[in-house]
Amino acid sequence: MSDIITMVTAGINYGIDLAADIAELKRERNAVILAHNYQVREIQEVADFVGDSLGLSYQAAKTDAEVILFCGVHFMAETAKIINPTKCVVLPDLDAGCSLSESCPPPALAAFLKKNAHKNYYVIAYINCSAGVKALSDVICTSGNAETIVKAAPADRNILFVPDQNLGAWVMERTRRKMDLWQGTCYVHVEFTARSIRKIREQHPAAPLVAHPECTAAVRMLADEVCSTEKMVTYCKESSAKDIIIVTEAGMLHRLRREIPSKNFIPGPTEHCACAECRFMKMNTLEKAFNALRDLKPEITLPEPLRVRAELPIRRMLELSR
Ligand code: 13P
Ligand code: SF4
Numbered sequence: 001m002s003d004i005i006t007m008v009t010a011g012i013n014y015g016i017d018l019a020a021d022i023a024e025l026k027r028e029r030n031a032v033i034l035a036h037n038y039q040v041r042e043i044q045e046v047a048d049f050v051g052d053s054l055g056l057s058y059q060a061a062k063t064d065a066e067v068i069l070f071c072g073v074h075f076m077a078e079t080a081k082i083i084n085p086t087k088c089v090v091l092p093d094l095d096a097g098c099s100l101s102e103s104c105p106p107p108a109l110a111a112f113l114k115k116n117a118h119k120n121y122y123v124i125a126y127i128n129c130s131a132g133v134k135a136l137s138d139v140i141c142t143s144g145n146a147e148t149i150v151k152a153a154p155a156d157r158n159i160l161f162v163p164d165q166n167l168g169a170w171v172m173e174r175t176r177r178k179m180d181l182w183q184g185t186c187y188v189h190v191e192f193t194a195r196s197i198r199k200i201r202e203q204h205p206a207a208p209l210v211a212h213p214e215c216t217a218a219v220r221m222l223a224d225e226v227c228s229t230e231k232m233v234t235y236c237k238e239s240s241a242k243d244i245i246i247v248t249e250a251g252m253l254h255r256l257r258r259e260i261p262s263k264n265f266i267p268g269p270t271e272h273c274a275c276a277e278c279r280f281m282k283m284n285t286l287e288k289a290f291n292a293l294r295d296l297k298p299e300i301t302l303p304e305p306l307r308v309r310a311e312l313p314i315r316r317m318l319e320l321s322r
Contacts, residue, residue, distance in 0.1 A: 032065035036072035038251035052230035054144035092288035094298040103184030104163035106132025122157035134310035144228035145321035189214035191270040211247035
């Protein structure tokens, strides 16, 4: 279903079927539209592929389109550019950042590594970080492959995991591998509390609860399953339950409702809201996506030496989690 919006230009009102126009522009530009599971419904509906960070990275790595319209946040589009230096990668809103990425500025990580040079850290960076941090890392991981990546780390090295302390703590529990954790958090997922989650469980006692590993340990302990957004789709498809509580960003429910219409998805609440939304993910709109495809901007660009250095740990990840 495409949305009809009314645009006002030079005082004249006229209707534009944005979704149809995006589809036409996409053909003209030889473009592919990649969208994260947290994007608004209208964007998910025009995308060629909707998925988690890992799935999107693989799609970006294999596309032969000339233009990638990346509907997600900056680090995701930047990752697509790092592995596609000759392609034009555009993001609907250049200000669509990420609190995790912001929590680990490259100069702070470089200073930390220098100060702790004696530890000879093997640096594992969650993909939610800037190109500068990727360039300082040995390997990248996503929530979908973190366990595999940590298990593959050299046994004789100290590991520094950046920037998400919650995902890091969860992987430590799963792999029993000790790691030093950068103290970053996702401002959205830490809004879920044990109290808010207990309350929703009491209201739906038969419903299994699935949570993202960026949630705190107190919330993860109350979950039946902890996994990446893509694995949530698989879990929900395979579960025999009719009602399922989803503890992550609210955009996820569009994907689930579209793919599994027979089930009832209940958003996990925070202390103050019935669901949690990422303000960065929500900066992208269908209109901005159309403009980005039409104008081929805002475009992601990177200094080549930085891109080359940041590509190494991403390629290592893609090889390891294949
Ligand atoms: P996924 O890779 O699980 O989709 O997570 C990305 C993200 O930003 C979660 O906040
Ligand atoms: Fe970053 Fe959190 Fe938004 Fe994901 S939900 S993009 S981790 S701020």
